[in-house]
Amino acid sequence: MAGEASWVSHYFDEIVRENVDFDSYSDIIEEGNKEFPSISMDLILPDDLLERILSYLPLASIFRAQAVCKKWHEIVNSERFVSHTLSQKPWYFMFTSSDEPIGYAYDPILRKWYGIDLPCIETSNWFIASSYGLVCFMDNDSRSQLYVCNPITKKFRRLVDPTGMRFSDYSSLAISVDRISYAYNVSIVKSKQVPGDFFQWDISIHVYDSETMVWVTSKTEVLSGWRGGDESVICGGILYFLIYSTGGTRDSRHGLITYNLSNRSSSHNLLIRSFIPVPCSLTCGRLMNLRDRLVMVGGIGKPDRPDIIKGIGIWVLKGKEWEEISKMPHKFLQGFGELDDVFASSGTEELIYIQSYGAPLLLVFDMNQKQWKWSQKCPVTKRFPLQLFTGFCFEPRLEIAP
Numbered sequence: 001m002a003g004e005a006s007w008v009s010h011y012f013d014e015i016v017r018e019n020v021d022f023d024s025y026s027d028i029i030e031e032g033n034k035e036f037p038s039i040s041m042d043l044i045l046p047d048d049l050l051e052r053i054l055s056y057l058p059l060a061s062i063f064r065a066q067a068v069c070k071k072w073h074e075i076v077n078s079e080r081f082v083s084h085t086l087s088q089k090p091w092y093f094m095f096t097s098s099d100e101p102i103g104y105a106y107d108p109i110l111r112k113w114y115g116i117d118l119p120c121i122e123t124s125n126w127f128i129a130s131s132y133g134l135v136c137f138m139d140n141d142s143r144s145q146l147y148v149c150n151p152i153t154k155k156f157r158r159l160v161d162p163t164g165m166r167f168s169d170y171s172s173l174a175i176s177v178d179r180i181s182y183a184y185n186v187s188i189v190k191s192k193q194v195p196g197d198f199f200q201w202d203i204s205i206h207v208y209d210s211e212t213m214v215w216v217t218s219k220t221e222v223l224s225g226w227r228g229g230d231e232s233v234i235c236g237g238i239l240y241f242l243i244y245s246t247g248g249t250r251d252s253r254h255g256l257i258t259y260n261l262s263n264r265s266s267s268h269n270l271l272i273r274s275f276i277p278v279p280c281s282l283t284c285g286r287l288m289n290l291r292d293r294l295v296m297v298g299g300i301g302k303p304d305r306p307d308i309i310k311g312i313g314i315w316v317l318k319g320k321e322w323e324e325i326s327k328m329p330h331k332f333l334q335g336f337g338e339l340d341d342v343f344a345s346s347g348t349e350e351l352i353y354i355q356s357y358g359a360p361l362l363l364v365f366d367m368n369q370k371q372w373k374w375s376q377k378c379p380v381t382k383r384f385p386l387q388l389f390t391g392f393c394f395e396p397r398l399e400i401a402p
Contacts, residue, residue, distance in 0.1 A: 058109045059088050059152070059396045092346075092353040092362060093151070094391040095124035096380040103391070104378055105151075108351060108364060111376045119156045120147035124390060127230070129186075130348070131289070132177035133397030136186055143171055146186065146208075148402035151394060157402040159186065162206055162215045168192045170227060172241055176234035176261075176289075182400050184210045185261060189241045191228030198246055201227040203271065205239065205259060210402070219259060221271050226255065233287040235294045237262040240317075242285050243275075253306065254278045254285055256296075256317075279315050279322035281306040283341035288393075290347055290367060296322070297345040297352060309341045314352065314365065325367065328354075332363055332372050346393040357388050 054065055054075060066076035088109065093116065095103040101121040104113040120137050121128075127138040133152075139145040149156030168190035177184040186208040194200035205219040225246055232241035239259040245252070256276040278285060283299035283306070294317040299309040312328040333339065336356045344355040352365040359382060362375040 058107065059398075060107060060110060060112070060114065062398075088396045090348045090351050090393050090395050092355075092375075092391055092393050093118070094355065094360060094362065094378055094380075094389060096360065096378075096389065097124060099123055101126075104380065106362060106375050106378070107396075108375070113376065113379050116151060117154075118151055119149050119154050120158075127171065127173040128392045129173045129175045129233075130346075130392060130394040131175045131184065131234070132179055133395045133400040134175065134177050134184060134402055135392070135394050136173060136175040138171075138173050138188070143168070143188075148175070148184065148186070148210075150397070150401055152396050152398060153401065155401045159208055160213060160215070162188065162208070168204075170229050172228065172230045172232035174232045174234045174239065174241075176237075177400070184402075185234065186210075187232065187234060187239050187261070189228050189232050189239070193227070194222065199225055201246070203228050207261060218261075219271065223272060226272075231285060231287050233289050233294070234261065235289040236292045238294075240287055240294055242287065252278055252281055254282050276317070276320050279313070279324065283307060283309045284343065286343075286345040288345075288347045288352065290352070291349060293317075295325075295347065295352070295367075297347075297354065299341055299343065300327075301341075307341060309339060312343075312354065326365065326370055326372075328363075328365075329372060332374075335363075335374070336361055344390045344392075346391075348393055348395055351393070353391070353393050355389065355391055357390060360389050362391075 054062060054072070057065060062076055066073045091108070092106045093103055094106065095101065097103070101118050101124050105116045106113050122139065125140050127140065129136045133150055134148055135151050137147045137149070144161050146159040146162065147156050148159065170191040172189045174187045175184055188206045190204045190206065192202045194202060201223050203221050203223055204217060206215055206217050208215050223243065226243040227246055229242055229244050232239060237260065239261050241257055243255045243257055255278060257271050258274040258276065259271060278298065281301040283301045285296050285298040288295050288297070296315050296317070298313055298315070300311040300313050302308045302310045311333060314325040315322040316325055337359060339356055340358060343357060345353060347353055350367045352367065354363045354365070355361065360378040360380050362378065364373050364375055365371070
């Protein structure tokens with residue numbers, strides 16, 4: 001598999017450094033003096049049972065297993081095994097350079113970091129969105145280079161140029177993958193100021209269908225007093241994106257807009273009529289799809305200074321109301337040091353990752369267990385004061401290709 005050695009070999013290095021626990025030194029001597037008959041597991045277990053056992057391994061262990069022998073290599077690389085590999089917990093890729101797209105991916109099952117080379121992406125400031133094993137990249141300059149890839153297998157596809165989409169001041173990217181057919185939609189929400197009027201903003205929604213391989217501009221509208229930004233997600237066939245106040249005396253600087261991608265006949269409805277207020281005054285908001293539930297992680301602003309962060313909350317949208325799931329305990333907030341009013345956060349399935357831009361620290365929240373936990377320390381150090389860190393969450397899957 002292309003690019004495999006960069007992180008699989010790193011895993012081997014970690015295995016060598018691991019210690020095996022024995023009750024005492026005498027146990028080590030006794031274990032070393034014992035002679036065991038050499039019995040091949042292939043003679044004991046039928047192929048289908050061996051395949052099933054291997055499918056329960058964490059992804060990194062599966063790559064290790066394929067190096068055991070020729071038969072295991074054939075099993076691990078067979079189409080049947082790949083299609084039956086159990087779902088893995090989502091990983092988090094942390095960029096460690098402000099310029100080059102290099103970094104490490106965190107595996108929450110084994111609590112290890114792996115060096116992964118991402119295909120297609122040229123710099124870490126590209127737009128990134130992920131869904132069910134696929135990751136979409138869009139360049140930050142022309143915003144016309146779009147790729148969809150599997151970061152584990154390195155298989156990728158460049159999407160046709162989104163012709164007809166003029167330059168915008170703000171853009172947000174989202175992708176949604178059908179878990180049965182593996183077909184996917186990519187959406188771009190563009191926001192451009194009306195010339196000479198900071199209060200008026202053109203909003204346009206552009207959608208790509210992997211089955212037709214065609215871009216469609218499905219909605220355009222002018223918003224008054226609100227602009228789009230860089231935050232959007234597709235959840236249950238609905239496109240959600242945050243809008244930002246351009247001034248005035250509003251209580252909140254953020255709002256949520258919804259657009260039904262599966263019902264284009266509703267395109268004549270005004271976007272602003274779908275407006276949903278955020279649960280409190282936010283310094284920033286991060287949207288994510290967790291098992292077809294819209295989840296928002298937001299920085300909670302101070303009552304007298306809404307641009308100053310005092311905490312971080314997690315909410316789930318139910319209808320048009322937000323339900324609070326958890327607030328970050330103060331000890332974890334302090335653990336970030338000086339946390340800016342904006343931060344990186346993404347998640348899928350049951351895990352949410354939160355990262356400060358100013359340090360390679362990663363906090364994990366488990367939605368099922370309602371538990372906060374630091375990841376293992378990322379194997380990188382901050383080299384200079386203005387060095388920034390960011391990242392994204394993705395599902396490591398072997399069976400899906402763009």
